[in-house]
Amino acid sequence: MTSTPTPAPASPVVASPPRTLSILSLVAAIASVPLGHFVILPIAAIILGFLARSREPWARTMSTWGIVLGFVLLFWWVLVGLLAVMVWLPLALLHIGH
Numbered sequence: 001m002t003s004t005p006t007p008a009p010a011s012p013v014v015a016s017p018p019r020t021l022s023i024l025s026l027v028a029a030i031a032s033v034p035l036g037h038f039v040i041l042p043i044a045a046i047i048l049g050f051l052a053r054s055r056e057p058w059a060r061t062m063s064t065w066g067i068v069l070g071f072v073l074l075f076w077w078v079l080v081g082l083l084a085v086m087v088w089l090p091l092a093l094l095h096i097g098h
Contacts (some may be wrong), residue, residue, distance in 0.1 A: 004035050021052035025066025032073050045070030046088035 025048035032041035049067035052059060 017056065017058050019052075019056055019059040019062060021048050022056050022062035022066065025049035025052055025070070026062050029066045029069035029073060032070075032077075037072065040073035042070040042077065046074065 020032060020086050021039045029045035032038060034043065035041060045066045048069060049063045052063035052066070056063065
């Protein structure tokens with residue numbers, strides 16, 4: 001009589017918790033870099049990041065990066081916009097004077 005080996009017990013499959021808001025926050029922040037002057041994406045990254053921090057505490061690192069990058073990029077685009085106005089406004093006033 002041969003003994004048949006007993007199969008090992010199957011390990012339970014654990015589903016990973018959703019990280020949708022955190023991923024969207026990080027993607028919106030990163031996508032705002034090559035898309036130019038869109039201020040909407042950094043604002044969306046910040047909002048989604050804060051929503052993700054409250055709803056997805058297990059994905060805190062990703063949502064924090066989305067928030068930080070969103071604020072940095074928002075500040076950058078506001079600064080670029082102000083510098084553009086500072087350069088354009090004197091030129092526009094000079095043109096009106098002639």
